[in-house]
Amino acid sequence: MIMQSLRGRLFLGLTAVIVLAGGLGGLLTYQWAFDEAIEMQDSVLIQIGSVLQHGAQSAPAETPLAGVDSDAEVVIRELGTAPRGAVADRQLWGFADGLRTDSLQGRPVRLLLRSRPDGSRFAVAQQTAIRNEIAGELAFRALVPIAALIPCLMLVTALVINRSFQPVKRLAAKLNARQADDLDKLPVENAPRELHPFIASINGLLERIRLMVDQQRRFIADAAHELRTPITALSLQAENLEQLLLSDDGRARLASLRTGMSRTKHLLEQLLALARYEMGRPGKSPLVSLDQVAKDVVAELLPEAVERGVDLGFEIIEPSWVRAELVALAAMIRNLLDNALRFTPRGGHIDLGIYRQGEAAVLQIEDSGPGIAPADMARIFEPFYRGGRPSGDGSGLGLSIVKRIVENLGGTIAIENIQGAGLSGLRVTVELHHECDARATGRQQAPAAVPAES
Incomplete structure (x- = not known):
């Protein structure tokens, strides 16, 4: 060795x-x-x-x-x-x-x-x-x-x-600490001259990967956008067929067709959302009330939670202000709650907490579901990955979208299983920068219909 x-x-x-x-x-x-x-x-x-x-x-x-x-x-x-x-x-x-x-x-x-x-x-x-x-x-x-x-x-x-190899170790540490989608070039200003060809080769590889990823993103966005129109037309035709006199077998087939088109439309919306949030951070974002957006999303999902027999509510809520796009913030919260609702059994509960911790505004969601298998934890944020025990009609893009939104907002997200005597479930903690000195004259309201990006 x-x-x-x-x-x-x-x-x-x-x-x-x-x-x-x-x-x-x-x-x-x-x-x-x-x-x-x-x-x-x-x-x-x-x-x-x-x-x-x-x-x-x-x-x-x-x-x-x-x-x-x-x-x-x-x-x-x-x-x-x-x-x-x-x-x-x-x-x-x-x-x-x-x-x-x-x-x-x-x-x-x-x-x-x-x-x-x-x-x-x-x-x-x-x-x-x-x-x-x-x-x-x-x-x-x-x-x-x-x-x-x-x-x-x-x-x-x-x-x-050992000291001479420190720049190589620092370079490796920087690469290991990068996010998977961080393809910015490595700086060469403070690196030893002997490493310049090596860094130049890595930068060339990163540039080629960035171009390839951009091409894939554009392809996914273009394909999803082009497919939305025929899917919408087919949905309208299916609705028109419901007004006709059909046999029971015909109506059952029509219901299956509409379910399939609904799932396809949901997948296309998710792909478009993923492509949009993967484009990177936007410019200066407006000041948004995190607690108010969370209240609006919970109010929208409450009927579904009641139908599933799940207790959905707040455990703690404090006024918290962050800089974010309103739609992106609402989509992040909805995706997390959608996943929690999908895996929480009837009679279970989902508790939200919004509070300030230092300079961070913290959003924490805990459910009483089965949690995530340890083998799936490392890949849970990968697109289309649904783990070893998928449930419902999810597309496997929800957590990927959440992670992109959190990264674009400059925050962090952590997922862990809840462990203890007689306890099970999943805890998701999102930390965003809190605007401590914000002087808001009024709360911004979330849109009446938040895109269903779960």
Whole structure:
């Protein structure tokens, strides 16, 4: 999975470069520090030899040097004025003055031989193993900063990569937060130059989708508009047939024909409403009393609710003013109540609430129906989707129209099932911007007949 991630690939690549560069740098640093430590120890031997050559008296045959770290194990061997004594001393007499590495008494040593003006000679010796151990320790200490720097660089690299990919994450978040019908172009002003071709491609795709959607909307609106005339003519002909003497079978067939034409006419009106509200937000809308419009729609639907045996009424109602087209607002409320009436069983109830909450005017509708299946909740606003348990002669466009109206008004809509002991039903909550400082001189009345767009 890491190799499929651009961020993972970049991190692995840079980590490999850091580790390789750190390893190579550490190796070179270790070798350099080791050589420097060896040269420093040679300098110490030379300084000791200079002091002994010009200022010190003869010492015993083998004497540790006072004032030098005992761990260094630097010793002085007085050789006298002629070869004498131990075999090692006679061996040293055969060497010329200066620094050399040789074996003394079976052990590798670093030697400095010097002669005094009086003809006496001495040797300053240090075991090679000791020198290498000291040089290794100093070189290892030089590696500690590099070893600590590598994980720090890896952490910084991860942070830089993550920060560099933030514009991509923000772009993805903006796209995910968009509404399904929001096809506006993505801005490129504040985006990194590397993302400009990608954003340009997305904008081109959005433009093509917008053109295709516009063509579909125009086709649906034109088709629905053209079909309304013949459907209306057929309805008139059906009404004329009712005045003729028909058999019982003929009247039953005529009733079926009129029912089918009524459903077709209702579907065409819904398609026209959907196409109209999908065109986007209108300009400056008038100030409308939400509570008054809701009262008028409830008054219009009350006879149907009584016929179905459903208790329809207000639970709470407060004066609320919003900017909206009167017909659109009434259509939104009617569609929601129409759906509630269709699914609420006889003896059930539908409660409306209109109240203010902060800067929002809230419309809430609760019914005692079966609610919506969880599997259908994500698709409930899709056009023509009627869920897993459709009821009545609905077209599946009502909630789609409601959502378009709410979005055009700059509001939000939320649907949830009512849960609790012995409770069932659906709760729909619509929030619109409330005009808090509105000074209305009178309430606008809803039209006598609100389009049946459920």
